[in-house]
Amino acid sequence: MPVRLTLLALITLGALIGCAGPSTRAPDNTAAPRPPSLTELIEQDISANRLTTPSDNNALDKVERLPNPDQKKHYRQLIADRYVQLAERALQRNRYIRASGYAVKAGEISDNPRGLAEVRRRIQRYHETTTAEPIPAQVAPPKPSASLAKARLLDTISLPQAAVRERQFELRYRIDLVIEKAVKRNALIELISQTQSDARWLSALVRSRIRLSHPQYDLVLFSTIDDSHPPLFHLFERTP
Incomplete structure (x- = not known):
C-alpha cells in the first residue's frame, strides 16, 4: 500500500510540472543609457x-x-x-x-x-x-640656429602685414597672445617678418611686453626675413 501511494504521488507531481510548462521571467525593460548628443x-x-x-x-x-x-x-x-x-x-x-x-x-x-x-x-x-616704459633697443634677433630645425613646432600665430607696416596699436593684443602661449609652454620663439625694420620693431615689442608680464622668463627669440610670407611667430619646443 505505501508503495502504491508513493507511485501515485510521483505521477501526480509529474502531471503538475508538465501543466505548469517552462518557467518564464519578467522582461528586462531597463534601457541602455543614451549617449550624449x-x-x-x-x-x-x-x-x-x-x-x-x-x-x-x-x-x-x-x-x-x-x-x-x-x-x-x-x-x-x-x-x-x-x-x-x-x-x-x-x-x-x-x-x-x-x-x-x-x-x-x-x-x-x-x-x-x-x-x-x-x-x-x-x-x-x-x-x-x-607705454612710458622704455622699449629695448630695436635690434633684430639672431637667425635661427641649426638645432631649431630639429625642434618640434608647437604653434603658429600670424599677423596681418598691413597692421605691422602701419605699426598699429592693436598688434599688442596679438603679441600678448604669443607671449602667453610661449610662457605657458616654455617655448622658443621664431619671428618671421618681411623686412629687417619689421623684425626690429616686432622683436622690441615682444621684449617690452614680456618684460612687463613675465620679467623672469628666459626669452629665446630668433628672426627670419622672408617677404614671401605674412608675418608670423613660430613656437618651438625647448629641448634640454
Whole structure:
C-alpha cells in the first residue's frame, strides 16, 4: 500500500510540472543609457572651459561638426562669450596680458561677443599707462640656429602685414597672445617678418611686453626675413 501511494504521488507531481510548462521571467525593460548628443558634448566642454584646447577634445572642434549653420553660429557665440568672461576674470586679477589673449580669441571666434568692447577698452587703458616704459633697443634677433630645425613646432600665430607696416596699436593684443602661449609652454620663439625694420620693431615689442608680464622668463627669440610670407611667430619646443 505505501508503495502504491508513493507511485501515485510521483505521477501526480509529474502531471503538475508538465501543466505548469517552462518557467518564464519578467522582461528586462531597463534601457541602455543614451549617449550624449553632439550639442550636449559642446555644452559640457564650454562649462569645463575646454573651448579650443585640448586639441583632441574641445568645444570649437565639435561645433565645426554641426550640420546646422544656425547652431554653429549660436555655439561659436557661446564660446566667444566664455572667452570674454575669462578675460574679465583675468582683468579682476590684474592679469592684463592674459586678458588680452582671451580677448583675441573671442574676437577670432565671433564677430560681436558680448562685453568684448569694454574688455578691450580696459586693456587699452592698461597699455596706454605702460607705454612710458622704455622699449629695448630695436635690434633684430639672431637667425635661427641649426638645432631649431630639429625642434618640434608647437604653434603658429600670424599677423596681418598691413597692421605691422602701419605699426598699429592693436598688434599688442596679438603679441600678448604669443607671449602667453610661449610662457605657458616654455617655448622658443621664431619671428618671421618681411623686412629687417619689421623684425626690429616686432622683436622690441615682444621684449617690452614680456618684460612687463613675465620679467623672469628666459626669452629665446630668433628672426627670419622672408617677404614671401605674412608675418608670423613660430613656437618651438625647448629641448634640454
